[in-house]
Amino acid sequence: MASTPAYALIATDLDGTLLRGDDTVSDRSLAALARVARAGARHLVVTGRPAPRVRPLLTRLGCTSLAVCGQGAQVYDARAGRLLWSVRLDRELAETALGKVEAEVGQVYAAVDQDGEDGLTLIEPGYRMPHPTLPAVRVGRRADLWAEPISKVLLRHAELSDDELAAVARSAVGSLASVTMSGPGTVELQPSGVTKATGLALAAERLGIGAERALAFGDMPNDIPMFRWAARGVAMAGAHPELKAVADEVTVSNEDDGVAVVLERLFPAA
Missing domain, CATH: 3.30.1240.10 (Hypothetical Protein, Haloacid Dehalogenase-like Hydrolase; Chain: A; domain 2)
Incomplete structure (x- = not known):
């Protein structure tokens, strides 16, 4: 019988984290995310980019799940192509x-x-x-x-x-x-009180996954609330010092596929 993965939800920032500097996702990272999917875990993009600027990337990633956009102000359904939730700044x-x-x-x-x-x-x-x-x-x-x-x-x-x-x-x-x-x-x-963590918590609730089974990757201070919400936070090698200070682990850089390095360890090939 296949073992249950340690984490059921993988939350990744985009810029400086999953994406390389040229705005691409490497084949190695795509393969690692495919391992996550085969294990039955869910991958959620959690980004400061607004939903309209994320759609092309979600297509490249083959994402048909939810995405947290706009620093947590938007929860976007990639399969339906619509916002499920949004908060405006007055x-x-x-x-x-x-x-x-x-x-x-x-x-x-x-x-x-x-x-x-x-x-x-x-x-x-x-x-x-x-x-x-x-x-x-x-x-x-x-x-x-x-x-x-x-x-x-x-x-x-x-x-x-x-x-x-x-x-x-x-x-x-x-x-x-x-x-x-x-x-x-x-x-x-x-908007006051809105962070990546508030948006991620809403998305995770819709998927029926608790924070205790969430793994988060990021590189900047806007990822701090997400790290504090998730069970484990992994910072990139080039991350801001404030994020490294609260991270549970520091991986290699986004240019060296730091997300993939961790996921390959946690989700071994079948």
């Missing part, structure tokens, strides 16, 4: 929070991810996309960012580091929004 609160940040550090450059299955990423003048491969629409002025409902705001500063900007933003914004850092050049404001 646009007036977002604009107020942005003003509070600028009162402390001067001008910042902003972008927003619109809510919805077909929401766009809008960027104001001066904002540079951290991932140039991701599509975005440039608007003429900041007021245009608030034209439609949004799920989050992305911030960049000309001089401050991501850590410095995130620290100032947390102090300035307070309870108006949650502040997180999800990658180089990516400080974000999202």
Whole structure:
């Protein structure tokens, strides 16, 4: 009789974790995820990217399950091609929070991810996309960012580091929004109380899987709530020090297939 796998749910971040720097998933990682599926465990993508920016990757991964998108603000059903759950960031609160940040550090450059299955990423003048491969629409002025409902705001500063900007933003914004850092050049404001952990918990509940059987992989501070929720958290070799500090294990880099290295150990070939 086949043994029951130690983990029934494998939650992987994308950028800096499952994906290589060129936005691809290696054959080795795909093979490791196939092992997970054959063992009866579920793989869930848990990413800061909004659902519309994730769909092509889910197709490449052959994912027909759920995906947690937008830093936990969205739970997307890949098989049905629709959002099961989403939380919006109030646009007036977002604009107020942005003003509070600028009162402390001067001008910042902003972008927003619109809510919805077909929401766009809008960027104001001066904002540079951290991932140039991701599509975005440039608007003429900041007021245009608030034209439609949004799920989050992305911030960049000309001089401050991501850590410095995130620290100032947390102090300035307070309870108006949650502040997180999800990658180089990516400080974000999202609905208060929403994290990758809240979205993952909702998805796991729909699948009937508890946190005690969940294994999470990540590389940035936005993965900390997910690590604290899951039974075990594995950080990539190049992960942010804050995430490494709470990780149960550190694997090799995403370029060296760190996710696959761990999964091959936990899910041996049949």
